[in-house]
Amino acid sequence: MNKFKFLLITFSLLAxxxxxxxxxxxDSLMKTLNSNVMPAPVEAVxxxxxxxxxxxSETQKKHDLDLRIRHHFGDIGGKFGSAHTLYGLDVASDLFxxxxxxxxxxxxxxxxxxxxxxxxxxxxxxxxxxxxSKGGMPVNLTVFAQMGWIAREPFSESEFAQYSDxxxxxxxxxxxxKISSRLSLEVTPGYLLRQNPSDPEDPNNLFVLGFAGRMKLxxxxxxxxxxxxxxxxxxxxxxxxxxxxxxxxxxEIETGGHIFSLNFMNSEYIxxxxxxxxxxxxxxxxxxxxxxxxxRNFTLFKSKNKDPDKQSxxx
Amino acid sequence: xxxxKKIIRGCCLLGLVLFFADAAAQSFVSKNIRIGMFSSTPxxxxxxxxxxxxxxxxxxxxxxxxxxxxKTLEFDRKLMQEHFNENYIESDKYPLAKFKGVLDQSxxxxxxxxxxxxxxxxxxxxxxxxxxxxPCRISVRGGVVRVESQFKVACVDHKIDIPxxxxxxxxxxxxxxxxxxxxxxx
Numbered sequence: 001m002n003k004f005k006f007l008l009i010t011f012s013l014l015a016x017x018x019x020x021x022x023x024x025x026x027d028s029l030m031k032t033l034n035s036n037v038m039p040a041p042v043e044a045v046x047x048x049x050x051x052x053x054x055x056x057s058e059t060q061k062k063h064d065l066d067l068r069i070r071h072h073f074g075d076i077g078g079k080f081g082s083a084h085t086l087y088g089l090d091v092a093s094d095l096f097x098x099x100x101x102x103x104x105x106x107x108x109x110x111x112x113x114x115x116x117x118x119x120x121x122x123x124x125x126x127x128x129x130x131x132x133s134k135g136g137m138p139v140n141l142t143v144f145a146q147m148g149w150i151a152r153e154p155f156s157e158s159e160f161a162q163y164s165d166x167x168x169x170x171x172x173x174x175x176x177x178k179i180s181s182r183l184s185l186e187v188t189p190g191y192l193l194r195q196n197p198s199d200p201e202d203p204n205n206l207f208v209l210g211f212a213g214r215m216k217l218x219x220x221x222x223x224x225x226x227x228x229x230x231x232x233x234x235x236x237x238x239x240x241x242x243x244x245x246x247x248x249x250x251x252e253i254e255t256g257g258h259i260f261s262l263n264f265m266n267s268e269y270i271x272x273x274x275x276x277x278x279x280x281x282x283x284x285x286x287x288x289x290x291x292x293x294x295x296r297n298f299t300l301f302k303s304k305n306k307d308p309d310k311q312s313x314x315x
Numbered sequence: 316x317x318x319x320k321k322i323i324r325g326c327c328l329l330g331l332v333l334f335f336a337d338a339a340a341q342s343f344v345s346k347n348i349r350i351g352m353f354s355s356t357p358x359x360x361x362x363x364x365x366x367x368x369x370x371x372x373x374x375x376x377x378x379x380x381x382x383x384x385x386k387t388l389e390f391d392r393k394l395m396q397e398h399f400n401e402n403y404i405e406s407d408k409y410p411l412a413k414f415k416g417v418l419d420q421s422x423x424x425x426x427x428x429x430x431x432x433x434x435x436x437x438x439x440x441x442x443x444x445x446x447x448x449x450p451c452r453i454s455v456r457g458g459v460v461r462v463e464s465q466f467k468v469a470c471v472d473h474k475i476d477i478p479x480x481x482x483x484x485x486x487x488x489x490x491x492x493x494x495x496x497x498x499x500x501x
Contacts, residue, residue, distance in 0.1 A: 313359065
């Protein structure tokens with residue numbers, strides 16, 4: 001009796017097991033098929049090539065040209081602000097027009113021109129490492145190099161004694177990580193080489209350390225912020241001129257091809273070669289100002305892919 | 316006691332052998348199904364394609380499963396691809412598009428022939444499941460099963476919203492084309 005019972009139970013268990021396995025069959029085959037998925041690069045760490053003031057780790061897509069127009073208004077408060085200047089809106093402390101072009105998906109060249117110092121900037125930006133999902137590379141590493149050329153007339157005889165004094169160079173490493181689909185953070189150590197600082201005690205070359213982040217609020221709207229440490233690193237603390245560390249916050253709105261960025265920051269200037277060394281306004285003393293960027297992407301060349309299933313067409 | 320054990324062992328072994336032989340003879344898989352999408356409006360035609368769809372057909376149960384990691388869809392324009400992933404399909408949150416259904420007729424996948432069949436099941440996309448009956452064409456040639464299918468996916472069915480600003484450029488209903496070659500599991 002005991003043996004018979006045991007046998008019966010075993011058989012029923014076996015039968016049951018078989019049906020369960022059979023029912024899962026398609027799913028288990030599917031699982032085996034998809035078991036060795038390769039780590040994929042993480043896309044869209046930031047929406048744009050800039051955060052507020054500083055560069056993000058993003059580069060332009062291949063053959064895409066980005067036209068950027070940026071505006072920094074005057075002080076909202078303090079001596080130069082208030083209702084007399086409509087809280088700074090009467091003043092243009094700096095204007096910038098620039099073009100960023102993606103030579104490849106990883107390499108972008110750019111040119112721009114600022115109102116401040118009539119500064120022309122030429123830059124290259126290269127994505128060295130890309131963050132990957134599923135235990136791959138944990139961070140993105142982008143390197144950025146920019147040359148600035150001051151085109152304005154000298155203010156005094158002694159300024160720009162040598163023509164090379166008009167040039168400045170900025171080198172930066174951008175290490176970023178998309179922590180979640182909403183939050184991306186970056187650290188940006190950089191080095192600025194320049195001539196003729198306006199404060200004679202200020203060193204020619206400055207080591208800086210920047211921090212920036214993006215928090216997506218909705219699919220198309222993000223909160224962005226960045227802060228650059230200049231004081232307290234290689235700059236002496238007892239300068240005659242008061243310099244401040246640039247801090248910017250803002251909202252970034254993306255509408256498929258356009259990016260609008262609305263910001264508040266204490267820095268008067270737009271390009272690194274200017275704002276790192278010369279931010280003389282403070283958030284505490286009404287020196288904060290409104291600024292915005294309009295960015296528009298153009299696809300310059302039609303892709304040469306012959307795959308008819310991929311060819312998009314604009315009528 | 317020993318003879319009982321022997322019988323049980325025998326049964327288990329027989330069952331397993333039968334099961335595996337059975338499953339192997341009846342299942343077809345593919346790791347490179349070509350899946351394309353096509354949005355057409357008077358302003359713009361947008362196409363994207365991936366060759367990395369995976370699929371399973373179990374002849375005995377008539378089950379059909381097809382799956383695609385939506386990030387593998389490639390667009391002509393990379394920025395458009397980024398917007399597709401970030402703003403529309405939200406591939407970080409919903410990485411897979413999947414269809415799981417049952418064939419409405421039994422198809423002998425071991426013999427050469429052509430069949431027009433319907434598959435009824437659930438299409439999961441953008442985190443929304445939708446009951447669908449999708450037509451397909453199955454052709455068997457020398458043990459290789461080719462499946463072709465074409466159907467439409469309405470964005471609104473899967474809660475993919477298109478902002479008014481780009482409404483004229485993106486179709487309300489996206490055509491999906493599928494073409495795969497399934498091989499028997501050995």
